[in-house]
Amino acid sequence: MLYFTRVKAAAIVASAFVVIVFAVPNFLPARMVDSWPVWAQRHIVLGLDLQGGSHILLAVDTGAVRKEKLESLRDDARRVLREARIGYTGLLVRGNSVEVRIRDNARFDEAQRKLGELAQPLGGILSATGQRSLEVTTDGNLIRLTLTEPAILERVRQAVAQSIQIIERRVNELGTVEPLIQRQGNDRILVQVPGLQDPTRLKQLLGKTAKLDFHLVDTAVPPQTAQQGGLPPEDEILYSASEPKTPYVIEKRVMVSGGDLTDAQPGFDQRTSEPIVSFRFNTSGARKFAEVTQQNVGRPFAIVLDNQVISAPVIREPILGGSGQISGSFTVESANDLAILLRAGALPAPLTIIEERTVGPGLGADSIAQGKISAYVGAAMVVLFMFVTYGLFGLFANIALAVNIAMIFGVLSMLNATLTLPGIAGIVLTLGIAVDSNVLIYERIREEVRGGRTAINAIDAGFSRALATILDSNITTFIAASVLFFVGTGPVRGFALTLGIGIVTTVFTAFTVTRLIAATWVRWRRPQRVPI
């Protein structure tokens, strides 16, 4: 147990050294590290609880996705039947299905076939799952198209992927450092923005769908009549975004959609000096916009954002240049935000904030200070205790402990891991637990000495017997730490990580560093008695 070949000894020292070297960038100014190759730049990232910032978990509104998907299926069914000139009645959405009754029995099979063609294979053409987006069932003269769950799931996943891109564009406009935006599970998006003092504006930017459409206002129906039940089926009532809420009767048909915008910028109206947002359309948007404005001079044209009317100016002359401006009681900030939202594009479905955790920079700094103090005090007490209890061997244990802690930092850096306050607690706890391996070995040596072995013999036996126990006992804690890593989130995960890494480095140092130190000492001093 105590014999090491030169190669082995060198390998141990080298591997410990390499791991520890990875911790170096953490202690150097960023300026210096920036010029290094990427692999050498790896460093520990402070968690949001230590550096301050916002953690926001968003969920895609799957209900809205389902509804939208069903409505477009209904429209597709209508189109298919009209194109084939097949008579139908009662086309509607019911539950998870679209239902339609075919008038002409003779053409029922044809209708069923045509509608069945709306079903698409899932997962793209290359996927071999054979799952399709629709199930077609019949009941008398009724055809029922049911959306399959995998189809909705796939649509939700697409919505999440699109939303992530749009959110990235929106968050980047805030000018913060290194925001993290990633998918979580099927329908969630995690947004982490470090160093944000007040997340209110971030939340406003995330919470808006920003679906912008241009609709004509139906001037033939006064809003009062419409509210009392006189609403034509092709119209709907929408209210103004600004207070007081004014009702407008709007044609449902979208004349130009916000998807055709290429740019939006905040600015000021030249005459009134009011904040405005000016926008520009792409070619097809510009053409549609020109057509609509040519044909409807004198009619009010509503700009609708997320089902609220921003403004409804009267078209005075055709707008042919493909650009325009929106005014509507904006502040400088709200005009700026609207421009950001329009540039980034509309979310495919509304997002809801389901979890928010924000830590101010003050608390973060306090936590770092407290973490440091407790680590120093804990380390000092443990080191002193070991020295008082085991003397020279205690000193060996303390060297091994220092190597151990340095290696924890090295491994954390290699993994680009996040250090949280509970993570620091995990390291401090490791201080207490790590010396256990030495305690086990030394106590065993004491026992072997009492059992009548010679010094060198006792040290050898102590190591070989204790190491098996060290492995067994650490694996249980490691199992607990790994489970915690997989079920935990955020700071708790940080704790599991440092605890788990601490166990690995503890076992490593016990098997190598501690043994190597003892072996070197034994070879050098040839002790007649063990000083513990």
Next chain:
Amino acid sequence: MRLLRIVPDNTKFDFMRFRRISFPVSALLSIVAISLYFTAGLNFGIDFKGGTLVEIQTRSGPADLAKMRSALNALDLGEVQLQQFGAPNDVLIRVAQQPGGDTAQQQAVQKVRGALGSDVVYRRVEVVGPRVSSELLSYGIIGLMLAIFGILIYLWFRFEWQFALGAMIANTHDLVLTIGFMSLTRIDFDLTSIAALLTILGYSLNDTVVIYDRIREMLRRYKKMPMDELLNIAVNATLSRSIITHLTTTLALLALFLFGGNAIGSFTATMMFGVVLVGTYTSIFIAAPVLIYLGVGAGRDALTGDESNKGRERP
């Protein structure tokens, strides 16, 4: 240099006799803990209950809790708790979960921000909606179960099934007592509590495994020693290590408890209880003697841990 001997060499405590006291005491405490859990329950934090937690610091002088309380109660947000948190200008505000789903929680935060005005610095804002809180709770419970199960499998693999079962009995006892402690002290039960429970589980098992390892070694070596005696020797042989490791861990936890600040205060308090008070006791007084009842070593010899056989001559 004279070294500190915390535990003298060659102790010969008859730990196995203590099981006549330790088993009933532990059973009683466990019953108390379980009934506390079912009557008083745990003080669920927002992680599991949902709701809003806001930590603020007033800019000018100590916080006027009464004034803040009346301002917040006027918002009609249901249960609102205020609590001084460390310094006199540091206040922790808890707002109960709002009816009306995830969006309603966000609106409540906006209202609270409005009511508190501009004299405060927001140190921490946490809002957990109903969907996330129920998930976190089930994840926490699943995690605990998974850890217990995983460790059970591992011990079964490494030792015999009796050891695995014995370790589980002992360490479930630790968890039950810790949960009782959390119920009694009304410590916030949140995600970090799950972390604390899992660490206690890992640490106690670590301790138990060390003793079991020695028992196994002795079972191989002393094939004819009565179980009581064998367990006593094993526990005494590892006693010094148990106490010293216990002390180093206590020192580390004490540093965290005293200097780690409020944010991890309940976390370290829970671990102090589980690791320092309960863990080591369990390994010695529960985990080791319980092996007698589980029939460890029963097959190797006619003599078992049964007291009546103790004096009989061995064949």
